[in-house]
Amino acid sequence: MDHTDDLPDDLPDDLPGDDYLIRPDPHDPRLTERVTGVDQTGAAIETSVTVERALTIFLNSQEIVTAMTINDHPEYLALGYLLNQNMLKASDVVTGVDYDEELSVVVVRTRRKTNYEKKLKKKVQTSGCAQGTVFGDLMEALENVTLPPAELRTSWLYTLTQKINTTPSLYLEAGAIHGCVLAQEDRPLVYMEDVGRHNAVDKIAGWMFKHAVTGGDKIFYTTGRLTSEMVIKTVRMGIPILVSRSGFTAWGVELARKANLTLIGRARGKRFVALAGAERIVFDQDLAYVEEESAKHRRKAAVHDD
């Protein structure tokens, strides 16, 4: 089966089927910090904690936002953030993405002249900032997207979640982090983590834009809840299937039904619940051969939600 239809040209064609294109690098020394403290017995201990950094994103000459991020992929984060805020269009020609590590600033330059002063003002007046998004604009953007027919075999789903759960990650190293995975059939392609769930999604959106990867034959997996915002971002990426090990909100379900998105939550061990788009699911897996989650995975789940 050809997994590489619309993958970047500069990647080798002969990747083994199970190889991630991008996966977490839990041993990158910039991403965690060793700190000292005490445990429940009063004994001194040393432990790893995740590092969060302020990254300021510019679009051409305009300062757009300062995001708190682990900052492993500032370019992808900047591109994805601007895309998901509808400030960068799919048709835009990006002439450069310049990251200055010392200033912690990333500048996205486009051929088109951009001016989002008005939009920035509007954002303040209408957005649920606590949720991190401009709902009005995103809702508009939703109306122009039609998700394609697609298939999700339950055998892929179980293989996929098992691979993701056993991949070494920053979560396993230091906890307090979110994960998102772009997948195709039973193969995880890009696994991003970040302190903010939205950053992890935005980094994947930025990676897809940069490499001109389309979403129609992909599956999106998140450790976080299936909120309206997560549904909107998935639809905007053109991905017809969204899977989470966490739960649903009512508005997330409503939007998924409107957008014809397949929405699967509470996916743990052999269990899952689909509350929208169930017609894309092919129940080909014999459940007698799927294991329940082990205690190790249950613990792992504990800091994986939002």
Added chain:
Amino acid sequence: MDHTDDLPDDLPDDLPGDDYLIRPDPHDPRLTERVTGVDQTGAAIETSVTVERALTIFLNSQEIVTAMTINDHPEYLALGYLLNQNMLKASDVVTGVDYDEELSVVVVRTRRKTNYEKKLKKKVQTSGCAQGTVFGDLMEALENVTLPPAELRTSWLYTLTQKINTTPSLYLEAGAIHGCVLAQEDRPLVYMEDVGRHNAVDKIAGWMFKHAVTGGDKIFYTTGRLTSEMVIKTVRMGIPILVSRSGFTAWGVELARKANLTLIGRARGKRFVALAGAERIVFDQDLAYVEEESAKHRRKAAVHDD
């Protein structure tokens, strides 16, 4: 032991020691919705999902923000949000809080004339909206707070977390929700839940403001991660002790140390880790009598983090 020193005057003095002043009402029909779907076998199922609603907050004549919330306490949320954004001062006289259910608008009126047009502009340009906060302003506010000496007995901590974990909640009913608890010694006082972790914190801040409850002898418990933002909000509430079942970020630890906040994370069963302010902890509990978390609590934990 007197738990009611600075509790609202209009509350009875003879509350039993274990009674919450406010606790989740998982059977409130406005907070969850029944939806249909399919499970992993393809069988039709019906399940509960949490309802999120848009609530627009005004301060006097100015529209400030639209928050996504379960909307169980719009007045507390509005007060707490404005306080935590430093738009409402502790010294402000609030002349009214008017909630219009039909419009889903809440207006906070103050004797002082307010004008945050400039601040709203600044917010866009400097905040990490993905994290939901104006960091610059909050950092300034931190500098004027001195946390009092206080004591956290480990016996209180274990009793408290056990009570919280066994309290009926929206989480247990429908999942996909955050919880925060204001506590005193081993007694949980106010338990708020919301789809956004920051809403839950803000509702507690609003409750404290409304009832003139001070934080110096309180403990703050959250199901979410110990990020910089959670640390800043706790310090601003004047609460010297912050406890979470989830993990830490490096900046959260750094800020807690600067602010002299006692920061306890990964509190599950008998285990916990303190990474700041450990001198407030009194290790009075014999650990041989504390149980590890049951499998039930481990599962419960799974959708309790952020």
